[in-house]
């Protein structure tokens with residue numbers, strides 16, 4: 001039995017969380033590979049540093065060192081803590097260099113993903129050290145060392161599952177077979193030139209699933225700060241309930257449309273190999289969590305969970321041609337997708353074609369569409385706040 005266990009930002013973000021992580025990992029007899037996020041707040045901090053005009057002061061780097069040592073200090077003997085501190089100092093030195101190079105306008109685009117992946121590079125060292133001090137034979141690995149291969153554009157990468165699997169047979173699997181527990185950085189992989197490409201915000205869930213795929217794992221566990229996949233975001237609907245069972249399709253659609261508990265693409269690699277995905281609470285490991293698998297009709301309820309994606313606008317094209325000229329629809333869709341804009345949803349009728357696109361792209365999309373014939377084009381931004389709609393739908397169809 002082999003498992004991929006992904007621990008999120010809050011799950012590695014405090015002494016309390018790390019104590020729980022250690023106890024969960026120790027109790028589990030399966031062969032396992034951990035995938036870790038940055039400690040909560042660290043990725044946001046790194047992104048903020050890149051917006052500053054000057055390189056950060058020493059205090060910023062000292063603070064990072066302190067954050068990654070103070071959380072584990074009560075759980076580690078002095079010598080092991082000293083060893084962790086040395087490793088962290090070297091790695092923080094790498095961040096300092098990357099941020100200095102980032103000052104050069106010509107290297108900015110190249111370095112954005114490198115800098116934003118640094119939180120995971122620090123947390124993986126910390127988690128592996130605290131595990132080692134507590135009897136688990138853990139080894140920190142970066143995505144480069146493990147061989148997670150990424151394709152696509154910076155900030156929005158996708159893993160090359162087959163290339164990653166080939167690498168893992170050489171790098172990660174032999175370690176697991178020897179009883180070791182690799183602790184791999186989530187959130188990014190490397191492209192053919194060895195450059196880090198991140199998988200988008202919240203991308204460590206996707207990394208967890210990619211690692212599960214590459215290991216041919218029996219289960220992928222997503223350890224987070226709530227009891228599982230719920231009937232809505234509990235921060236928006238305090239009475240939201242936990243779902244015990246879900247089908248891959250349900251979880252994937254909800255994640256795609258805004259359920260932040262899973263990165264939108266987490267389910268893809270798992271579903272390809274029919275690997276069970278379990279969402280579990282690091283702060284209450286006894287709680288059953290949610291099992292996501294091939295399970296059509298799981299739970300029997302028509303409506304199980306409500307999610308919302310804010311910041312979308314609806315672009316509408318009115319033209320009498322739509323229903324009579326199918327190739328027009330194809331051209332309009334191609335026009336919407338130019339410049340990488342995503343159409344999140346599409347609907348057609350006799351004379352209207354409507355696309356849900358990110359609000360930031362709506363004006364440009366309309367301008368491009370106006371190039372086509374004499375149809376009318378407009379966009380509307382929903383007036384109701386997404387969270388209010390979620391509460392209303394939850395009250396009406398799911399209840400407390």
Ligand code: ADP
Pocket residue numbers: 007008009010011037202223224225226228229230231232233234235258259260261262305
């Ligand atoms: P992690 O750092 O573990 O990846 P995230 O903050 O990314 O954690 O995701 C967990 C959060 O997702 C929860 O704290 C919760 O507020 C939010 N969330 C949104 N939708 C849901 C949902 N349907 N079920 C559970 N949690 C949800």
Ligand code: ASP
Pocket residue numbers: 008009037038043044119186187200201202203204205
């Ligand atoms: N640390 C990254 C982020 O904050 C990835 C993750 O947490 O999943 O987006």
Ligand code: MG
Pocket residue numbers: 008202205260261262263
């Ligand atoms: Mg997350």
